Amino acid sequence: IMGEDAVERLLEQPDVSTSIGIRDRCMLELLYATGLRVSELVGLPLAALDRAAGCVRVVGKGDKERVVPYGEIAAEWIERWLEARPSSPLSPYLFPGRNGRMMSRQNFWQHVRRYAERAGISPPPSPHTLRHAFATHLLTHGADLRAVQLLLGHANISTTEIYTHVARARLRDLVEQHHPLGGN
Structure with a gap:
């Protein structure tokens, strides 16, 4: 599981003086x-973005649609990307690949592995690593399991429960800090 510090180091790797780096x-x-899947991210249509509401409409596994909010930092980078995004060739994708086609997951992940190497992150992340970090970090900071399930688009709560193993240590800390007999 990628810790918050490692995620931060990874996010800082792209050279944002270039349009590719901004992308x-x-x-x-x-x-x-x-917490999108990489396949959902690379296939994201420009029209799925609701900048006013700060959310993205995603069609996930089984053609199930969900609306996922994003925060201010992501919103700032979306604005920067939309300013730097090539207008030609025309593409329906938020992150078009060559000739306006959909970028491949493999292409994007090659970039991520290179950034992880530069950031000294080992072992190299898998395509699921940031999704896993998203869920684990939310739970660690006290998010409701059901809310995380909805954000991830899981049909069954049992699928989301795999992310709770790391959050259990956080639960122990919460009891110790907030329960009258917990130690504080």
Whole structure:
């Protein structure tokens, strides 16, 4: 599981003086801010973005639609990307690949692995690592399991429960800090 400090180091790796760097930073920020699957991120249509509401409409596994909010930092990077995003060729995708087509998951993940290497993150992250970090960090900071389930688009709560193993230590801390007989 990638810790918050490692995520921060990863997010800082793209060279944001270039349009590719701005794109990659935006993609990483959005991935971590929303818990999207990489396939959902690269296939995200521009029209799925609701900038006024600060959320993205995602069609996930089984063609199930969900609306996922994102925070201010991701919103800032989205704005920067939209300013830097090439207008030609025309593309329906928020993050178009070559010739306006959908970027491949593999292409994006090659960039992420390179950034992770530069950041000294070992072992190298898998495509699911930032999604896992998103869920684990939410739970660690006290988010409701059911809310995390909805954000991730899981049909069954049992699928979301795999992220609770790290959060258990946090629960112990909460009891110790807030229960009258917990130690404080």
